[in-house]
Amino acid sequence: MNLKKSSSPNQIKTPSSIEPPNSQLPPKVAALSSTEWLKANLFSNTFNSILTILSTAAILLIIRGLLSFIFNPLRQWSATATNMRLLMTQAYPEHQYARIWVSLGFLLFLTGVSLAFWRAARSVLISQVGKRLLAIGAFILLVTLLAPFSDRATIIWLAIGVFIAGTGFLLKSAQEDKTISSMTLLSGTFLLAILSLWVIPYGHHSYISTRTPKILAEPGTVAMTTKLPWTIMLAVTICSYFLGSLIRDKIDESKGKALLSMTWLISPLFLLFLVLRDPDFDTGHLFSTDIPIFLFFSIVGSLLLLWLTNPDIGEKGRVISTAVLFVGFATFLFQMLMIVRILTLVLAFFALAAPTFSGQKPARIRYTKVWIGTMVILCWLITAINTPSTAKVPGDFFIGGFAITLMIFFFTMVLAFPLGVLLALARTSKFPIFRMVSTTFIEFIRGVPLITILIFFSVMVPLFLPDGMDLTEIAAVTIAFIIFEAAYLAENVRGGLQSVTRGQHEAAEAVGMTNAQKTFFIVLPQALRVAIPPMVGQIIATFKETGLLAIIGIFDFLYIARSVIPGQTEYMGSTRENLLFVSLVYLVICFAMSKASQRVEKRVGLGER
Amino acid sequence: MTENETASSIRGDRDLANAQDIIVCEGVSKWFGDFQALNNVSATIKEQEVVVVLGPSGSGKSTWIRCINRLEQHQEGRIMVDGVELSNDLRNIEKVRSEVGMVFQMFNLFPHLTVRDNISLAPIWVRKKPRAEAEEQASSLLERVGIPEQADKFPGQLSGGQQQRVAIARALAMEPKIMLFDEPTSALDPEMIKEVLDVMKELALSGMTMMVVTHEMGFAKEVADKIMFMEGGQIVEIGTPEHFFTNPTEERTKLFLSQIL
Ligand SMILES: Nc1ncnc2c1ncn2[C@@H]1O[C@H](COP(=O)(O)OP(=O)(O)O)[C@@H](O)[C@H]1O
Ligand SMILES: [Mg+2]
Numbered sequence: 001m002n003l004k005k006s007s008s009p010n011q012i013k014t015p016s017s018i019e020p021p022n023s024q025l026p027p028k029v030a031a032l033s034s035t036e037w038l039k040a041n042l043f044s045n046t047f048n049s050i051l052t053i054l055s056t057a058a059i060l061l062i063i064r065g066l067l068s069f070i071f072n073p074l075r076q077w078s079a080t081a082t083n084m085r086l087l088m089t090q091a092y093p094e095h096q097y098a099r100i101w102v103s104l105g106f107l108l109f110l111t112g113v114s115l116a117f118w119r120a121a122r123s124v125l126i127s128q129v130g131k132r133l134l135a136i137g138a139f140i141l142l143v144t145l146l147a148p149f150s151d152r153a154t155i156i157w158l159a160i161g162v163f164i165a166g167t168g169f170l171l172k173s174a175q176e177d178k179t180i181s182s183m184t185l186l187s188g189t190f191l192l193a194i195l196s197l198w199v200i201p202y203g204h205h206s207y208i209s210t211r212t213p214k215i216l217a218e219p220g221t222v223a224m225t226t227k228l229p230w231t232i233m234l235a236v237t238i239c240s241y242f243l244g245s246l247i248r249d250k251i252d253e254s255k256g257k258a259l260l261s262m263t264w265l266i267s268p269l270f271l272l273f274l275v276l277r278d279p280d281f282d283t284g285h286l287f288s289t290d291i292p293i294f295l296f297f298s299i300v301g302s303l304l305l306l307w308l309t310n311p312d313i314g315e316k317g318r319v320i321s322t323a324v325l326f327v328g329f330a331t332f333l334f335q336m337l338m339i340v341r342i343l344t345l346v347l348a349f350f351a352l353a354a355p356t357f358s359g360q361k362p363a364r365i366r367y368t369k370v371w372i373g374t375m376v377i378l379c380w381l382i383t384a385i386n387t388p389s390t391a392k393v394p395g396d397f398f399i400g401g402f403a404i405t406l407m408i409f410f411f412t413m414v415l416a417f418p419l420g421v422l423l424a425l426a427r428t429s430k431f432p433i434f435r436m437v438s439t440t441f442i443e444f445i446r447g448v449p450l451i452t453i454l455i456f457f458s459v460m461v462p463l464f465l466p467d468g469m470d471l472t473e474i475a476a477v478t479i480a481f482i483i484f485e486a487a488y489l490a491e492n493v494r495g496g497l498q499s500v501t502r503g504q505h506e507a508a509e510a511v512g513m514t515n516a517q518k519t520f521f522i523v524l525p526q527a528l529r530v531a532i533p534p535m536v537g538q539i540i541a542t543f544k545e546t547g548l549l550a551i552i553g554i555f556d557f558l559y560i561a562r563s564v565i566p567g568q569t570e571y572m573g574s575t576r577e578n579l580l581f582v583s584l585v586y587l588v589i590c591f592a593m594s595k596a597s598q599r600v601e602k603r604v605g606l607g608e609r
Numbered sequence: 610m611t612e613n614e615t616a617s618s619i620r621g622d623r624d625l626a627n628a629q630d631i632i633v634c635e636g637v638s639k640w641f642g643d644f645q646a647l648n649n650v651s652a653t654i655k656e657q658e659v660v661v662v663l664g665p666s667g668s669g670k671s672t673w674i675r676c677i678n679r680l681e682q683h684q685e686g687r688i689m690v691d692g693v694e695l696s697n698d699l700r701n702i703e704k705v706r707s708e709v710g711m712v713f714q715m716f717n718l719f720p721h722l723t724v725r726d727n728i729s730l731a732p733i734w735v736r737k738k739p740r741a742e743a744e745e746q747a748s749s750l751l752e753r754v755g756i757p758e759q760a761d762k763f764p765g766q767l768s769g770g771q772q773q774r775v776a777i778a779r780a781l782a783m784e785p786k787i788m789l790f791d792e793p794t795s796a797l798d799p800e801m802i803k804e805v806l807d808v809m810k811e812l813a814l815s816g817m818t819m820m821v822v823t824h825e826m827g828f829a830k831e832v833a834d835k836i837m838f839m840e841g842g843q844i845v846e847i848g849t850p851e852h853f854f855t856n857p858t859e860e861r862t863k864l865f866l867s868q869i870l
Contacts, residue, residue, distance in 0.1 A: 311737040359737040506680050507717035511731035511783055512707030521730060525721045 060146065067147040070580075079574035080581045081205040082215055083565050087581075090400030090555050100403075101229045103271040108233055109240040110267065114260050115183070116244025117253070123179035130171030137165025187238050194234050197227040207568075215570055262373070268410055269380050275399065286383065289337070294379040297343045301350070301375070302368040308354035309364040321351030339382045346378065347371075356516040400555030402585070404474065405546045408556075412481040412542055419482060420489030421528075425519065427490065428497050438490070445487035451548055453480045458552050477554060485542050492534040496527030536597035540590050547586075558582055623816060625834060628655040631787060631818055632677060637686035639672060639842075646672045647683065648842040654835075656786075659819045661829040661850075664839035665865060670822045673839070674789050677820070678709040691786055707735055710780030714792040716772045718764035724751070724775050725760040728782045736783065743782070750778040754808050770801030774808055781812075788812065790821040826869065830854060838862050 042052040069075070080087070089100065115121070140161035144154055204223050206216040221227065248256065304324075308317050325348035331341040350371055357367045399407075426438035445453070457480035458473050500523050508518040550559035561578035565571055632654040639647040646669045654660050662670045675681040676688060679695050679702050688695045690705045719727050728750060729743035738746075751757045754774040756767075764772055773793055780788060790809065794802040806828050813819055813832045823829065829836055829850060836853040838846045838861075846859045857863055 356734075359733065360739045362739070363733075363737075501717075503713060503715055503717040504719065507711075507713065507719070509680060510678055510706060510709075510711040510713075511779065512703050512735045513731060514703060514735075517734050521734065522719055526719075529721065 063143065064146045067143060069576075071147050071149065075577055076571055076574040077577055078205060078217060079565055079568075079571035080578055081203070082207045082217065083560075083568075083571075083578075084205070086207060086401060086564065087557065087560055087578075088401050089403045090560060092399050092403070097225075099275050101233075103275050105233060105236050106267065106271060108237045110260065110264060112237045112240030113244035114264070116241050117248055117257055117260055121181045121183040124182050124185060125176075126174040126178045126180055127172050127176065129180065129185065130168045130174060133168025134165050134172060135168070137161050137163070137168055140164060183241065187234075187241075190234055190237075194227070194230055197222055197230060265414065266373075266377065268414075269377065272407065273380075275403075290339075290379060290383045293337070293339055293343070294375060297347065297379075298372050298375050301347050301371055304347070305350055305354055305368050305371055306364055308351055309358040309367050311358045313355075313358075317351075317355060321348065321354065324348040324351050339379070342382065343375070343378065346374065350374075353516060356514055356520075401560050402557045404555065405549070405557040408474070408478050408481060408549065409543050409546050411478050412485050413539060416482045416485035416489055416542075419486035421493050421524070423486055423490035424493035424497055424527075425524075427494055442487045442490055445484055446491075450484050450545060451551060453484055454548055454552050456480070458554075473554065477549065477552065481542070481546075485538065488538050489535060492531045492538060493527060495534065496529070496531035497523060499530045500526045533597070533601055536593070536600070540593050540597075543590060543593070544586060557585070623657050625655055625658055628657055630654070631656045631658075631691055632820070633687070633689040634673075634677075635687045637673070637676060637683045637688060639669075639676060639681065639683045639685075646842050647676070649686070650839075650842070650844055651686075652837060652844055652847065654818065654820060656818055657816045658834045659813045659817075659832055660821070660835045660837060661833040662820065662822045662837050662839060663824075663829065663865070664845075668839045669842040670839050671791050672842075674791050674820060674822055677787075677789060678706050678711055680711075703735075707731075707783055708786050710783055710785035710788045712773070712776050712780055712788065712790045712793045714795050716764070716769070716776045716796070718772055718776055718779070720764050723761055723763055724756075724767070727764065727775060728779045731779070732782050746782060747778070750781055751775075753781075753811075754778045755804070768801060769797045770804045773797065773801075773805045777805075777808055777812070787818045787820065790819065790823065792822050792824070794823065794825060824869070826854075838865065840865070 043049045085092075085094075092100065138161070140157060144157040144161055147154075147157075149157065198221060201220050202222050204216065204218040204220055206223065208214040208216060304320075307313070308321060310317075324344070328341070328345035328348040331344050350367075354367070357363065423438050423442060426434040427442065429435060454477055457476045461476055461479075462473075504522055504526065505518065508522040513521070546556060547558045549556040550562060553559070555564065561582045562575060565578050566573070566575045630653045632652075634650055634652050637647055637650040638645065648669075650669075650673055662674065664670050672681055676683045676695075677690060682697075683695075691708055693701050693705055695701065695705060718724075719730070722730065725744060725747045728747035729738075729740070732738045732743040732746060733740055736743075748757065748760060751760055754777055756771050756774055759767060759771060759775070764775065767775065777788075777793075793809070794805050797805065802825070806825060809819070809821070809828070810832055821828070821833075833850050836848060836850055837844055838853070838857075838859070840861050846853070846857060846862045848857070853862070854866070857866065
């Protein structure tokens with residue numbers, strides 16, 4: 001086991017393990033001084049000089065325009081500040097807010113531990129940090145000079161800019177090989193930001209929606225209900241990072257990573273339940289029906305699969321699993337709960353795949369564990385979708401704003417991904433029926449605008465549902481998003497599948513693997529690696545596309561900014577301010593995602609064979 | 610003469626006369642579209658026999674050897690491998706494939722798996738071995754092909770010769786009765802050819818049934834029990850290395866030998 005540890009992929013990339021130890025360092029290229037750099041890159045000839053001057057002037061003008069918009073005294077920035085809670089969670093009841101903090105805290109805890117386990121920390125050169133700070137300071141100075149600030153504000157901001165630039169200048173000349181961990185840097189930045197909540201008088205704004213809405217705007221630091229939870233959140237993240245680094249070396253790392261990945265996938269389901277559960281949610285149905293069905297399928301299914309994964313079962317196994325499949329189809333002919341039908345069908349697929357994953361005891365037990373895990377997720381999803389008291393929209397909606405945007409985005413990603421892989425496999429499979437169904441589906445979805453699909457699902461689908469089945473609008477549009485994204489992801493995965501050479505297929509076949517084994521162990525892992533960059537692009541696009549929810553009248557982040565806040569009598573003309581804020585949030589998140597994806601790409605060693 | 614002596618010492622104490630037939634091809638033909646790649650190929654290979662297939666490029670050597678573990682499907686004739694006839698029945702194919710190991714010209718190692726996992730994957734999932742046992746077997750096979758220290762590397766970090774030896778170990782891990790080699794040294798730099806050929810010689814010595822497509826005449830002379838010469842999708846001549854290299858009967862064989870020797 002210890003040997004396996006050193007095989008973790010990031011080990012390969014350290015060139016020192018490949019190069020002979022006494023290899024010579026490449027000759028150092030002397031760094032250009034800043035005047036030389038300017039000359040070489042911006043003023044190398046007359047034409048370049050003119051271009052440089054013109055574009056600098058244009059950029060300065062744009063910045064100045066933006067600044068005079070932002071700092072115009074007519075701007076109602078208090079509209080955004082006052083309505084922060086509305087933007088984030090909409091009508092979530094204040095006395096229930098602890099649930100949101102607990103959920104967020106848990107996610108941050110997972111983040112901290114994961115960062116430690118995946119060794120996300122890098123060492124950054126201090127002189128590099130200095131250069132960054134210098135640039136930031138210079139930018140602040142520039143902005144201060146351009147912005148229409150009052151004299152006092154100008155002086156304060158000039159001082160801040162000089163301070164940052166000065167710190168940067170000092171650090172820049174730090175010793176060449178001195179480094180700092182990127183984690184220290186990151187937590188330091190957040191620490192400063194959160195400290196500022198306690199010290200700097202941002203003002204205390206709040207919108208109290210009683211029968212006659214009241215707007216609160218007091219000077220001083222932000223409310224205790226803001227700064228205290230955020231401080232705790234930061235502490236949780238940092239502590240969990242240290243905890244992660246501690247236990248990382250104590251336990252088998254690959255097992256820890258697997259456990260973390262599972263927790264990441266499953267926990268949002270339960271957190272969502274924690275956040276969305278109506279305080280007077282009826283648990284009777286849960287105990288009388290849902291849980292017994294779950295237990296029945298878990299136990300009976302596990303026993304069946306344990307038996308079917310016996311390598312010596314032979315023909316009998318195929319007969320039994322085909323029989324289960326027929327029972328699964330037959331359930332649709334009789335009146336019964338949808339959940340029973342779905343679970344029977346899923347059990348049949350597990351049974352059919354059993355010979356592929358058969359083996360000795362540990363392998364068989366692992367297979368049953370996968371079965372139980374699938375049951376947990378499926379039963380939960382079906383329960384959640386069938387429970388009208390979760391996530392009621394619209395009217396007496398329970399949650400909205402940024403929270404709903406994130407929620408829909410998350411579920412889209414988690415479910416569209418496997419669906420996309422399945423579609424891609426079907427489209428490249430040998431069976432013409434699979435190919436045809438999948439190709440038609442993908443081409444159809446890709447030929448229709450997303451907004452059409454969204455409208456169709458939010459308006460039409462509920463009308464077609466059979467009696468007794470209830471689909472909340474949020475669930476309906478999430479499904480719409482899922483199938484739309486799945487079709488696009490499928491095309492990315494298909495590209496990856498095609499990049500796997502014929503030799504790989506033949507090598508897998510030559511050692512006697514079945515088609516399923518070949519796909520699962522050889523083809524998919526390689527295909528997904530190739531597909532990561534386009535898929536991340538797709539994920540970022542999806543995040544931005546959630547803005548379309550505003551058009552079909554779901555109270556998402558954008559809708560609240562565009563329609564709800566300007567509807568408050570006090571903030572009638574504040575649409576532009578809110579939209580600017582919303583775009584800033586989208587920009588920051590998308591930028592972070594694309595940065596993260598670049599690192600992931602490096603990690604999986606694209607281009608390395 | 611010295612070469613013949615080493616040859617006989619390698620081929621040594623096997624009793625090929627009484628050995629069972631393990632691969633039987635009867636009138637095998639195969640077309641790619643209108644182009645006939647195999648034309649009525651008939652041959653038998655006995656247990657523990659080492660057969661080298663020679664022939665100019667495009668003569669159908671690869672096609673034939675790939676028909677034997679059904680990477681290609683023949684359209685006429687019969688192929689029997691260890692008593693199982695190759696047909697469209699999936700179960701027969703999987704059974705045959707797990708008994709026939711194959712080594713490719715381009716190695717075809719799985720680039721996303723470590724050397725150890727490359728070797729133990731099929732034993733675990735196809736042969737249903739416990740993981741610990743399969744990994745132990747992988748280690749001993751790596752020892753056998755002479756690279757025990759590379760178990761935790763990825764294929765991309767190995768030299769061509771090392772990769773090909775891992776590929777041989779991967780095929781051996783399935784404990785096959787027959788090993789097929791399709792030009793195993795053609796993609797290698799000259800200095801690495803020997804290390805792979807040495808492994809193959811050791812394998813031949815241990816009594817493995819082998820069918821080898823190669824252009825290494827030294828290997829053919831030294832190790833082969835039988836040489837089959839193909840051209841234009843047909844087997845032109847079958848004989849012992851002595852017969853083949855000293856007095857071939859067919860004109861086309863003579864022409865081929867005069868071109869390469
Ligand atoms: N997949 C294929 N499709 C069409 N023609 C093929 C294919 N594979 C091989 N051939 C043709 O069949 C003939 C024999 O090929 P091959 O068995 O690879 O020859 P060798 O291995 O002896 O060089 C060649 O003429 C080749 O062009
Ligand atoms: Mg060939």
